[in-house]
Amino acid sequence: MASFAETGSPCNKVAGLGFGGVPTESELGEIEQAFAAFDAPTQIELAHVADPAIGTLLTGRGYRLESFENVLGLALDDRHQRVAPPGIEIRPSGDDEFETWLEIMADAVARPDTQGVPWHEEFPREVYLNAERDFATAGVTRYAALRNGVLAGGAGLRVADGIAQFAGAATTPAHRRQGIQSALLSARLADAAATGCDVAVITTQPGSKSQQNAQRRGFDLLYARAILVKQP
Incomplete structure (x- = not known):
């Protein structure tokens, strides 16, 4: 495609x-x-x-x-439960806070976590915002992550044909290393299993914190993919 x-x-x-x-x-x-x-x-x-x-x-x-x-996958069952550290809350993010959620996500993506191999792409802020708006019309469920009541990050989940696709998760720098990413994974796994999905998939950079978090939750490598580019 x-x-x-x-x-x-x-x-x-x-x-x-x-x-x-x-x-x-x-x-x-x-x-x-x-x-x-x-x-x-x-x-x-x-x-x-x-x-x-x-x-x-x-x-x-x-x-x-x-x-x-790296594309990782995990077979889902009814054992997946929501788990979050004290002070961390994961909840659905509604349309009433969409613009606020977008700005938080854009801020987080603009200052990526440097652990592991960095993403090979950087996008202008407005382009990223446009892409997220497109995803919102494509059946992606948004999640908000709060730390001590403050919006600190978010993530997405798209479900189709029994497959739960975990869309980009991000945490603002001031709230990293507090268990937010693991809590976002936990919440989406529980929700995906509850909807009857058979498998969850997530894409990460090799050796990244995101990959480590996913593997701790039981994800295994399905396949790696090379990004090949030809200039016009």
Whole structure:
């Protein structure tokens, strides 16, 4: 699947390449031309389980490796319960606080946690806000994390076909290392299990705090993917 939202958007990418066989040169060319029409690079997420011939094909067309991501999964059952440290509250975030939630999330993302491999992308604040507004119309449930009554971060959850997709979680710098990320994971796992989901998936940077938190909750690596980019 190839998508383009706006210049610099995190939604500008080709996802799932390799799960349906090796693409042809003409198919890749058509995709590259579509991105080039917007003067945008073609960014491909290539899973390590894909046919190695795809990697050869892409490097031959001028793609360069920019980063790696890990996709982790966890089989869900009724044992998942909400757990949060004292002073931490995780609750749904309604439309009445959407703009406040957005600003907190944007502040947190603008100053990322530096543990592990850093994200290979940085987005202008307005582009990030636009992407989050788009996600809000795509069935993503928002969560607010409060520490001692103060909004300190948040996360998202999208459920489809028995799969719970954990969307970007973030905590503002002043409230990090207080158990908020683990509490957000716990709440979403419990809610996903309660809705009847079979599996939860989350994407992290290799060796990041997010990956460590997920693995402590029982997530295992499903596959790694390379981020390959070709400039227009």
